[in-house]
Amino acid sequence: MTDSKYEVVIGLEVHTELKTNTKIFCSCSTEFGGEPNTHVCPGCLGMPGVLPVLNKRVVDFAIMAGLALNCQIAEFSKFDRKHYFYPDLPTSYQISQFDQPICKNGYLEIDINGEQKRIGINRIHMEEDASKLVHGGASIATSSYSLVDYNRGGVPLLEIVSEPDIRSPEEARAYLEKLKSILEYTEVSDCKMQEGSLRCDANVSVMPKGSKEFGTRVEIKNLNSFRALKKALEYEVMRHIQALEEGEPLIQETRTWDENKGITLSMRTKEEAHDYRYFPDPDLVPVIISREWVEEIRRNLPELPQARKERFMREYGLPAYDASIITSSKALAEYFDACVALYPEAKTVSNWLMGDLIRSLNAEDQDIRDCRIRPEMLVEMLRLIDNKTISGKIAKTVFEEMFQSGKKPADIVKEKGLVQITDQGEIEAMVDQVIEANPKSVEDFKSGKEKAIGFLVGQVMKLSKGKANPNMVNELLRKKLK
């Protein structure tokens, strides 16, 4: 990968499902997960004689995404038919945009080892999603037949095509993360990769450093998690370098990522060269986008990640590092905002979010929007620490329990008997017990070894099952050992 003899060239094509109520060309619901074929009509089933009518919100969302990604918004745009035979497409053509996409020439900036790098966006176009296929057998090739659910057919998509400016799998991942974050902020898509509302294909080639000619280009389909994107690209780059080293030929082809085996596989061997026969869809009239329309959307553009990061640094005094992590996800930033509205110690909130919360979410592969700990619960826990009901250490236990069960912190503290011990007599008794049991450490401390006190405090905390107030333990020990 870090082989300096070669240069890696990557471009990404990202499809994102738009969060509209209805499909792009008919009024069927776009709701995810309905009974098969219950969100269909003669239009999206491809019946003859039905005309598509464009959903205005799709155009609004495309303009919004284009502005957020620094694109030029076309004044004139049109829809074209892209033809291919596949059962997920009832008309045998997909309505898409060919040579006059709605947005062009944009960019976004990624952070690579502390430096900003600009990745160009070639174009963004609007199109309809294909339907869902269910295969009876283990795979499409071993199934004797397949089943089609047309609910997803006609759901609006944006296809966002990057320039081949990406130079490593790490950069590819950073680009996809940033793109997802921006799309979430604009609220044009919920970007749930698990549900397929954000999907990614990658074009990759490898050439000797300094070469003017690109290497053989391979397309990898269906990279539907950040992990898959990075792993598949790492594998593919390695495969290309190996072939170049050994003088083996590479074929321009489409490959798929096999998550289980950790390799890419050739998808079709006898694939006919694509001949999509694009032509303007005669059932749809052009879209003319006035500058007033664009400006109105620009005025309503929500706060984007970079702006929010700067606001968090300015308003809450967060360090740049904290601010960029918390604002990388819109949902996390909103969670933070909600906490700080109730509890103004922003840095304390940030520490819990960046530590225990993110760690727990990652461990369970959970989205913050599904997290059982709601902002008011986290704040309640912070108040229990402040009023000395629990120690910071016990708070970790309370946090863990809240995360698992969704119970309120006060209830957890009561149920599990986690209330901090602040009774002087009770702590004193434990301190005496520890002094008695550890004459060596007591001796060490008295002879000037400051470190020994830490051990003794630890012993008292252990004896109290973490519930003794650490400050009181410390004070009492020092008083008794004077």
Add this chain to the structure above:
Amino acid sequence: MAVTIKDVEKTAFLARIDLSEEEKNKFTEEIKIILDHVENFVDLNTENIPPTINILPLYNVMRDDITRPSLDKNAVFQNTSHEEDGMFKVPKIL
């Protein structure tokens, strides 16, 4: 314009239509006549004429994003006997 039997075979393949040898010859002739007719336009000066995307003088025909009821399940499957688990059954794909 030169149209060969190969062009007709490719067009038939793209449309998934099986043609007999006789039909291939027939269509090669007929398509040639159509294309020769279109060839007449090549001589016209179209320099300042924008491409015709649609013959209707219309643009921005759009609807609001409001759901309307979808088809009843019986209606969805009324034209097929190939239903299984509420889905359309199609032949082996690959």
